Structure formats: structure tokens, C-alpha cells
Amino acid sequence: xxxxxxxxxxxxxxLDQLADLxxxxxxxxxxxxxxxxxxxxxxxxxxxxxxxxxxxxxxxVILTLTACATLVVGSDSIAAIWQWAARTxxxxxxxxxxxxDPFTGLLLVPSEKTFRxxxxxxxxxALDAAISGYxxxxxxxxxxxxxxxxxxxxAEREQRRTEQRQCTHPAPPGLLPGAAVDxxxxxxARTADGGRVFLVxxxxxxxxxxxxxxxxxxxxxxxxxxxxxxTQMDVAGMVLTLDALHTTKTTARLITEQLGxxxxxxxxxxxxxxxxxxxxxxxxxxAEWAATTAIDNDRGHDRTERRTIRTVTADDGxxxxxxxxxxxxxxxxxxxxxxxxxxxxxxxxxLPAELAGPAHLNHYGExxxxxxxxxxxxxx
Numbered sequence: 001x002x003x004x005x006x007x008x009x010x011x012x013x014x015l016d017q018l019a020d021l022x023x024x025x026x027x028x029x030x031x032x033x034x035x036x037x038x039x040x041x042x043x044x045x046x047x048x049x050x051x052x053x054x055x056x057x058x059x060x061v062i063l064t065l066t067a068c069a070t071l072v073v074g075s076d077s078i079a080a081i082w083q084w085a086a087r088t089x090x091x092x093x094x095x096x097x098x099x100x101d102p103f104t105g106l107l108l109v110p111s112e113k114t115f116r117x118x119x120x121x122x123x124x125x126a127l128d129a130a131i132s133g134y135x136x137x138x139x140x141x142x143x144x145x146x147x148x149x150x151x152x153x154x155a156e157r158e159q160r161r162t163e164q165r166q167c168t169h170p171a172p173p174g175l176l177p178g179a180a181v182d183x184x185x186x187x188x189a190r191t192a193d194g195g196r197v198f199l200v201x202x203x204x205x206x207x208x209x210x211x212x213x214x215x216x217x218x219x220x221x222x223x224x225x226x227x228x229x230x231t232q233m234d235v236a237g238m239v240l241t242l243d244a245l246h247t248t249k250t251t252a253r254l255i256t257e258q259l260g261x262x263x264x265x266x267x268x269x270x271x272x273x274x275x276x277x278x279x280x281x282x283x284x285x286x287a288e289w290a291a292t293t294a295i296d297n298d299r300g301h302d303r304t305e306r307r308t309i310r311t312v313t314a315d316d317g318x319x320x321x322x323x324x325x326x327x328x329x330x331x332x333x334x335x336x337x338x339x340x341x342x343x344x345x346x347x348x349x350x351l352p353a354e355l356a357g358p359a360h361l362n363h364y365g366e367x368x369x370x371x372x373x374x375x376x377x378x379x380x
Contacts, residue, residue: 038143040064040096042134046126050118056099057110062118063127064096065109078119082112132212136234139177139204139211172359176262176351178205178239181230181246183222200225202233202240205364222246227254236260239351241364244268247348249320256321256350263321264364267346274319278346281312282327294358299335306331309362314348321350326361 040060048059069084086109093107100107110118137143179202186197200222201213212233216225226246231254240255244266255263267275286293289310296307308329314322325348333339349361356364 038137039067039134042130042137043067045133046130047123049121049123057108057114057118058097058099059118061093061096061098062110062115063130066115066119067131078112078116082109082115085109085115128213132210132233135204135209135211139207139209171363172357174355175205175360175363176237176239176355178241178364179203179211179235180205180241181226182243183216183219183226183245185219198222200229202229202235205239205241223248223251227251230254230259230261238262239264239356239364242266244270247271252320252322252350262350262355264349264351264361265319265347267348271319274348275346277318278314278325278327278348281314281318281325282310282346286310292358294362296359296362302335304333304335306333307362309358309365311353311358311361313353319348322348323352324349324356324361326358326365328362328365 043063044060046059046063050059065085065088066081069081088109090107093109098107098109134143181200181202183198183200186199191197198216198219198221199213200216202211203209204211212229214225214229216222222245226242227250230240235255236259239262241264242251247265247267247270252263252265255261267278269275282289286308292312293308293310295309296305298305298307308331309326311324311326314325316322318325325346327344327346329342329344331339332341347365349356349364351361351364
């Protein structure tokens with residue numbers, strides 16, 4: 001592994017998840033209470049695989065420095081993590097409980113070699129569980145929200161900040177907490193046989209951070225992996241948005257009957273009967289659906305988008321746990337509102353109308369993959 005190479009395959013997804021937390025532009029070392037009561041408490045649960053003989057640097061110190069480096073400056077390589085950690089002040093090292101040199105009295109930062117060896121030997125699942133637990137603590141307001149730093153970050157992060165500040169689309173009142181369940185290929189990581197690392201994660205609607213994730217052998221294993229992931233999480237009362245790949249009766253029953261949550265699912269070719277039934281229920285001119293229609297207009301990224309959604313009451317006869325079906329038309333055009341493409345998709349939700357009107361479903365649906373198309377699309 002070269003000095004600038006990413007970390008081991010099992011750790012890269014965890015560091016990637018820590019990087020997602022940087023959407024809050026967090027500087028964890030700014031407040032000792034934040035570090036001690038939230039992040040360090042979770043990281044202390046990760047088992048240390050090293051022998052206790054001659055052990056100097058506590059594992060929680062190494063992990064906390066890694067987390068801070070990843071969060072503050074987006075470091076995702078061993079060399080970059082160590083370089084950031086090497087600049088940590090004595091005051092911060094004291095708060096973290098770093099090792100003190102008995103001869104000089106100075107608190108020491110682990111060497112790059114130590115970072116590399118310790119991180120490579122970690123139990124990636126345990127680390128992932130600790131990180132997910134910390135995220136859940138913050139999202140549920142059981143831990144303080146990390147503070148925004150005054151110093152500018154890397155160019156990519158500054159671009160992300162700018163885009164977030166330009167987002168003025170208001171969310172409708174009364175939204176339930178939600179998470180988008182989706183799979184992705186992890187950059188910078190390879191399996192033992194050289195293949196790509198695939199993850200399935202649950203991402204918070206509100207904060208855009210990963211609440212939980214697991215690794216799958218290939219994209220074909222996303223469905224079972226997503227169900228296994230959700231059973232390990234506390235999602236009661238949440239709205240889970242999933243793309244068409246996860247639209248199965250097994251997943252719908254799991255979410256509504258066992259987990260006590262709600263779903264928003266897209267109907268496509270893998271559920272032809274339910275999709276055809278939804279098309280029939282939602283057919284007709286726009287004028288007939290005015291009472292159960294919501295329209296959202298967005299401008300940004302050099303284009304204009306208009307999303308028009310109509311809803312109708314449904315029941316278990318359409319799909320397990322279904323309480324509404326919806327039809328969404330999405331038009332895309334340039335900034336002069338010259339429409340260049342459209343797409344129509346159908347979906348179902350276990351949310352009854354009193355909990356989610358058309359505007360709410362439009363908002364929840366933005367977190368599913370099928371809600372997003374390119375500059376052109378096909379009509380259905």
C-alpha cells in the first residue's frame with residue numbers, strides 16, 4: 001500500500017461514511033464535550049485486536065483522530081490522516097487521552113506505521129456499527145450536533161456547501177423522519193479477488209448521512225442485504241424510500257408488519273400487475289385530480305424541473321400495506337423553461353393520506369433513485 005493509497009477495503013466504507021458526516025461541516029475537536037460524550041463513547045466499543053504487551057496508543061485515540069481527520073479535511077488515506085493528526089495540539093491530545101512520553105512529558109501522536117497497521121487490522125463491522133450509532137445519536141438529538149468550522153475546507157466540499165446554500169426548495173410541514181435505502185459501489189476499495197466493493201446503506205433524508213450500511217457480494221444481493229440491514233436498525237415510525245429493485249412483497253411486509261415503519265416504493269417491471277393496477281387507478285386528465293395533486297418547481301444546476309404528483313387511496317389488494325398509490329410526472333428543461341424531457345413513474349406507499357398528502361409524497365420521493373432522470377426521459 002503506497003503512502004497515498006486508500007485504506008484497506010473493509011475500512012474504506014467506514015471512512016466514506018465518516019466523510020458523509022462532513023455534510024454538517026463538523027469540527028469535532030472544537031468542543032471537548034462533543035468528543036468525549038458522543039464520538040469517543042461510540043468508538044470505545046470497537047474491540048482492539050492488538051496484544052496488550054507493549055501497547056502505547058489506545059485504540060479510541062487512533063480512531064478519534066482518524067474520524068476527525070476524515071470529517072474536518074476529508075482525508076481518506078493513511079498518509080493524509082496521519083499528517084492531519086500530527087498537527088493536533090497538546091490540549092486536544094490531552095482531552096483524547098493520548099499516550100504521554102515518560103521522558104519528555106509530551107503527548108504523542110501515533111506514527112503513520114501505527115495508523116496503517118491498526119486500521120488495517122480493525123473489525124470493520126464493529127467500526128461501522130460504532131459510526132452508525134454515533135450518527136443515530138446526532139440525528140435523534142441524543143448527542144450534540146457537531147459545530148461548523150470557520151475555516152474553508154477543500155474545494156470539493158466548498159462546492160457542496162455552495163450548492164446546499166443555494167437550495168431554497170421548502171419542505172412541507174409535518175414530515176416524518178426518513179431514510180433512503182440504496183446500494184452503491186465504493187470508490188477506492190477492492191475485494192480480495194480485485195472486484196468492486198458494493199454497499200447497501202440507509203441515508204437520512206434530513207442530514208444526508210449514513211445511518212447504517214452493510215457490504216454485499218454484488219449488486220444482485222441488494223434486496224436481501226437491505227432487509228437484513230433494516231432489521232438491525234431502529235426504524236420504527238420512519239419513512240423508508242426505496243427504488244424499484246426493492247419493491248417486493250417481502251420487503252413491504254417486513255417494513256410495515258415487523259419494523260413498524262412506512263415505505264415509499266416505485267412500481268416498475270418487476271411488479272407488472274401492481275403497476276398496471278396503479279396506472280388504471282390514476283388514469284384521467286389533470287383536471288379530475290386537482291384535489292389530490294401537488295406541483296413542485298425547482299431551478300438549479302443549469303436546468304428547470306417540474307414534478308407533478310397525483311395520489312389515490314389504495315389497500316392491501318394492490319400491495320401489502322399499501323394505503324396510497326401515486327403517479328409522478330417529471331418534466332426537465334433549460335433555464336428558459338423550454339421542456340426537453342419527461343418521465344412518468346408510478347409508486348405506492350404505506351402512508352395514509354392523513355399522514356402524507358401529495359406534497360409530502362413529492363418530498364419523500366425525491367430520495368428515491370427513480371425520481372431523478374437526466375435531461376431527457378421517456379414517457380410511460
